[in-house]
Amino acid sequence: MSKGISSQLILPKGRGFGLKDGVLDKDQFRKVIPVLAAKVPPEKAGVLLKAPALKRALIDVPKVKSVARGPDQQRLVLFRYTDQADLSPEALEFLQSESAELVSHELTFDYDYWSSDEVIHAILPEELEAEAPSGFAVVGHIAHLNLRPQYLPYKHVIGQVILDKNPSVRTVVNKLDNISTQFRVFSMELLAGDPDFVVTQSENDCRFTFDFREVYWNSRLHTEHERLIAKFSKQDLIADVFAGVGPFAIPAAKKGCAVLANDLNPSSFKYLTLNIAENKVGALVRAFCEDGREFIRQAFNRAWDEPLAPVLPPKIRRTEQKEIRAGERPAPPPGPPRNRIGHFVMNLPDTAILFLDAFRGVLSRANAGERDLSGLYGEASMPMIHTHCFTRELEPAKAEEDIRLRVEEQIGHALGEDATFHWVRSVAPQKEMYCVSFRLPRAVAFAS
Template structure:
């Protein structure tokens, strides 16, 4: 381990070793090899710490890892990490040929009497050769009273490597240490090992995928297209319970939230049943939107709801917000423009026994807000017995923020509004180019009629001076680059006081971040005269 770390120093005062946290490539490769089946938990912890730390001035106490240093040093010196990986000759293969994955290797093994096999396995557990569909313990063809135990050649090169644990059994003559040749084949490697061996080096591959029922969904980059048939077949062969592998061929349609796909391998329809957060959903994956990677976010929002709360789900899809909310005994108004999503929503409400608490609509989002939501919210405000919270979810990241303008002036000149009504909490999703809060908040501010600049234009003579901008022009970009990654103090004309949180949901693609802004809908926005709303200040300022 001393040889695998770049910086080391010894402090006599504290009588401990401290190591710089920047690891060499040797150490990273060593501890991350998939063929190293046995890795001590403490070593895994250390590896994660090293990968997550970038500053060389950070130090960690590695005294607890000393007992692994000897074996690591020996392993690094002697191992060929490619030994248990697919043959290098398959690199660049576009048509899958399983026969070309055959590889002969020499592995150490011990022959043990049946009477001693349990003791032997206890001693050799961490040294066993563990590869898919390869039994490390097998009968000895030449002697039925003995067993052959295959050992990992990366961990064991000679009897000395196991003598400390296994020496007593060998000394008693109950075991023999030998080497033998075995043949590995396509069936012995995982999908990730095969794809890493085949696909081009130093390029983003096809390791990321989603599983929806019996469908495995990929979103391959263009440079992977020549290998897409092979990629599909490998996943079909290696991932259990999968009968269809598809690849997205275009962006998600903003109207109905579905996309075109191509079949890479397998056969069958796209009707699936999935489970998420205790609910069951049936859907046609080719016609509606479903992303299992959003399950945590769905749960995060639902946990904000209490029994008796109200949820207006403007872009409900098949119900990942609406149905769990109904199960929490909330009152839900769920809407989706896609007729196929609407049908699935109605069916899923019945399946999960919440149809008496979830009302479903098939309307445009603007129309839903200006009719159904407007009418029911006013009733809630006028009900003196209603004392629960009100939430609005708008999960259509491509355009959801644009629907915020439907709330501007929604109750202008409407009678019967109480003096201090319960303001709805809006959870609106969007795509941004950066994780900076100002970008997401600026988008919300613009569509609610607030200024996108905290400081208005300041004039010194005839030259305008720009203080802070939402997106950042070249003139101020360098000054705000460092602060753009932190929480902003920009007020956006007073909107910030209503903001509960800004959350980075996930990175969809380079320069494409899915964000959520949770904000109380200001009463001044709802009562504003929509006919007098001027062009958003951010646009006007850019023209000056």
């Protein structure tokens, strides 16, 4: 009995396959495999495909159609075998009853046929195959990897394979270990494709443009962005302390919120400003480029001194618009300007907790000066603080205890029972990301 086609579609594995002088050699991936086929008129192809006698014999290979064009407008129904002897007696009898002619047909499988995982597994030495890199994140047109040291000798070949196999990718980079501690920006090296690092990424019905080398962006956080933004009311005024290029601030503004958005990184501020304009939310977002602690201390004063745009009135029907233009009815009045901050977002998980001490006395005379902010903030209307952080505790109860202690140490006050601890994602085998949300204690805000 001959081997079925599936067994012949296994790429050889081992050191050097698919490489020539260390460079990807696509010709080595070309395979030409003869298969058995039944040549029939076009109208009979469907009959053969549905025949119970042929069900187990038909070709079953991904990305290969069961019917091919033959000579003289005939059709070739393909089988999984190369030899007529492998067909069952029932299959042969049925083909004979349908006057089908058995012929040999060549199928060509080239480099384009194989998946990126199959190619990478074939290229790597056997000892590296088990944990071969398969996943990568995509930001705009950039695919970025985080290769382990043992795979670095093959980094450019791996990059080329990913580039070849993903049409939307134009640039492949590898993140390096070193990281800018101030702005949390990774160094990266180009593995394949264009050296174009300015990307446009869509998220939450917004478009974000930025230089991936110069700012922090994590596509895995899109659900966390959605989760927090869902908590905001369009009447809210939001203060985004570590805004980056705007993944919280701009969708919140699209929802109708007013936003004070800040980032210390000049490149983040540059693209934040650009994205505010491109998403047409300039009337609702004010951008700042300063230290997060200073931004917190000044946010309440700024909102008091220069209230942000009022809530837009609800959309009205065309007939009502005509009546307003004709003076037959008054236009709906806009809401009052917004000067009370309802939420602080602090998405800098590595160090955000350390900035919470900036809230001590933030509404006191020592910080507010002659502004009397006490009327804006009753006990139940104090702003919510959403602080992202890391913990080494893997059990939820221990993680909550760890985060609670660190937060309380910084604000100098116990968290209320309404504080929530939301697990965001696992960052590493011993590192979890959480978001702790709590209402700023009035005693902390007005402390002397």
